Amino acid sequence: xxxxxxxxxxxxxxxxxxxxxxxxxxxxxxxxxxxxxxxxxxxxxxxxxxxxxxxxxxxxxxxxxxxxxxxxxxxxxxxxxxxxxxxxxxxxxxxxxxxxxxxxxxxxxxxxxxxxxxxxxxxxxxxxxxxxxxxxxxxxxxxxxxxxxxxxxxxxxxxxxxxxxxxxxxxxxxxxxxxxxxxxxxxxxxxxxxxxxxxxxxxxxxxxxxxxxxxxxxxxxxxxxxxxxxxxxxxxxxxxxxxxxxxxxxxxxxxxxxxxxxxxxxxxxxxxxxxxxxxxxxxxx
Amino acid sequence: xxxxxxxxxxxxxxxxxxxxxxxxxxxxxxxxxxxxxxxxxxxxxxxxxxxxxxxxxxxxxxxxxxxxxxxxxxxxxxxxxxxxxxxxxxxxxxxxxxxxxxxxxxxxxxxxxxxxxxxxxxxxxxxxxxxxxxxxxxxxxxxxxxxxxxxxxxxxxxxxxxxxxxxxxxxxxxxxxxxxxxxxxxxxxxxxxxxxxxxxxxxxxxxxxxxxxxxxx
Numbered sequence: 001x002x003x004x005x006x007x008x009x010x011x012x013x014x015x016x017x018x019x020x021x022x023x024x025x026x027x028x029x030x031x032x033x034x035x036x037x038x039x040x041x042x043x044x045x046x047x048x049x050x051x052x053x054x055x056x057x058x059x060x061x062x063x064x065x066x067x068x069x070x071x072x073x074x075x076x077x078x079x080x081x082x083x084x085x086x087x088x089x090x091x092x093x094x095x096x097x098x099x100x101x102x103x104x105x106x107x108x109x110x111x112x113x114x115x116x117x118x119x120x121x122x123x124x125x126x127x128x129x130x131x132x133x134x135x136x137x138x139x140x141x142x143x144x145x146x147x148x149x150x151x152x153x154x155x156x157x158x159x160x161x162x163x164x165x166x167x168x169x170x171x172x173x174x175x176x177x178x179x180x181x182x183x184x185x186x187x188x189x190x191x192x193x194x195x196x197x198x199x200x201x202x203x204x205x206x207x208x209x210x211x212x213x214x215x216x217x218x219x220x221x222x223x224x225x226x227x228x229x230x231x232x233x234x235x236x237x238x239x240x241x242x243x244x245x246x247x248x249x250x251x252x253x254x255x256x257x258x259x260x261x262x263x264x265x266x267x268x269x270x271x272x273x274x275x276x277x278x279x280x281x282x283x284x285x
Numbered sequence: 286x287x288x289x290x291x292x293x294x295x296x297x298x299x300x301x302x303x304x305x306x307x308x309x310x311x312x313x314x315x316x317x318x319x320x321x322x323x324x325x326x327x328x329x330x331x332x333x334x335x336x337x338x339x340x341x342x343x344x345x346x347x348x349x350x351x352x353x354x355x356x357x358x359x360x361x362x363x364x365x366x367x368x369x370x371x372x373x374x375x376x377x378x379x380x381x382x383x384x385x386x387x388x389x390x391x392x393x394x395x396x397x398x399x400x401x402x403x404x405x406x407x408x409x410x411x412x413x414x415x416x417x418x419x420x421x422x423x424x425x426x427x428x429x430x431x432x433x434x435x436x437x438x439x440x441x442x443x444x445x446x447x448x449x450x451x452x453x454x455x456x457x458x459x460x461x462x463x464x465x466x467x468x469x470x471x472x473x474x475x476x477x478x479x480x481x482x483x484x485x486x487x488x489x490x491x492x493x494x495x496x497x498x499x500x501x502x
Contacts, residue, residue, distance in 0.1 A: 070356045
């Protein structure tokens with residue numbers, strides 16, 4: 001399967017924060033959800049992929065080219081956390097601007113998307129709600145018929161209805177199997193709904209990139225005393241949390257294997273939120 | 286490229302759409318009432334200075350970061366800004382010329398000749414262009430406000446120095462010889478000034494492109 005994004009050994013140092021040998025791929029036909037706590041390195045990774053920062057080490061291939069190369073950028077649509085157009089402009093002006101920048105710009109599609117999203121073409125962007133601004137950003141990303149969408153916190157701060165609409169647009173986009181999406185988000189329920197793979201960055205390191213279904217079906221949380229958790233083989237345990245009100249717990253790679261080994265112990269199914277809390281919580285203790 | 290230029294002009298026009306007509310009307314009144322061409326010349330400098338605000342708009346909305354994800358080169362991004370400044374200067378020149386001619390028609394005895402008007406506009410355009418385009422590399426590097434304030438101090442020190450030097454400046458630069466030469470061969474001086482300005486603007490453009498291409502967002 002073709003990789004639209006391929007990152008290997010990406011390193012970047014900023015004072016006391018470092019991206020540490022990140023490996024990440026976005027295959028064609030898939031939505032990869034990038035998760036991590038605030039300041040974990042999601043945005044820095046995305047910036048490096050898009051060529052907005054120069055990595056200290058590692059290699060990045062964006063649509064088969066180096067980040068920042070014109071040919072690659074023609075096939076990439078980008079949505080950041082908020083609109084990047086001056087608030088005094090209108091959607092109509094944005095259409096005219098981008099039609100003079102992007103070779104594959106489809107004015108008809110842009111106007112049709114704006115109508116579909118309920119965006120007034122003549123209204124100033126500053127008078128749009130945040131949800132409307134995000135829809136405008138999405139319309140601008142889609143109107144050049146990209147093969148890859150890169151979204152950094154595109155759904156954060158939006159109400160569930162708007163988020164649902166935007167996620168539907170993603171699913172529609174991915175119907176073309178040559179296309180892919182890299183979606184960074186704090187809202188893990190969104191990723192549970194649309195992502196094919198989850199990549200988890202924690203303190204500048206990529207802990208894993210796995211199929212979402214595998215992750216949610218196969219991984220689990222074993223809740224038991226420390227003595228019982230000690231019976232689990234080391235290779236099965238991803239991270240362990242000691243003590244607390246509910247006793248100790250361990251995040252395991254294979255919930256079924258854990259159940260077989262400890263038939264009398266509770267092995268809970270996992271959500272992405274719980275997994276993140278588990279990693280974060282285990283380090284705070 | 287045309288899209289980038291449109292983006293600059295739409296942004297600036299949106300920012301100044303109320304202010305510019307008021308300033309234009311005020312200058313018209315001042316020129317006709319006081320008989321001073323100064324306001325025509327100042328208008329050119331002011332419009333070029335206004336055009337730099339395009340970079341402030343970029344900073345507020347994060348356009349610079351987005352522009353780096355578009356299939357455009359650094360030279361195109363910077364070039365669009367330089368062109369927008371030239372468009373704004375051209376508007377001021379046309380307005381200044383029309384107002385200057387009108388002033389001479391209305392008040393033929395009090396106003397200077399047409400040579401003075403157009404020569405003055407040409408001279409101020411060259412100086413203002415160099416001052417504005419010299420600001421761009423610093424604005425890309427340090428942000429518009431810091432660059433503006435920094436260069437204002439530099440110009441103030443430079444021109445203040447000329448005033449403070451007074452007669453000594455005359456001795457140092459042999460101003461009388463210069464002025465005599467200027468009167469004898471104005472076109473040669475104009476050509477020299479244009480050539481020097483173009484070289485300086487070229488240097489500013491190259492420096493801006495280099496700074497923008499290396500800038501991280």
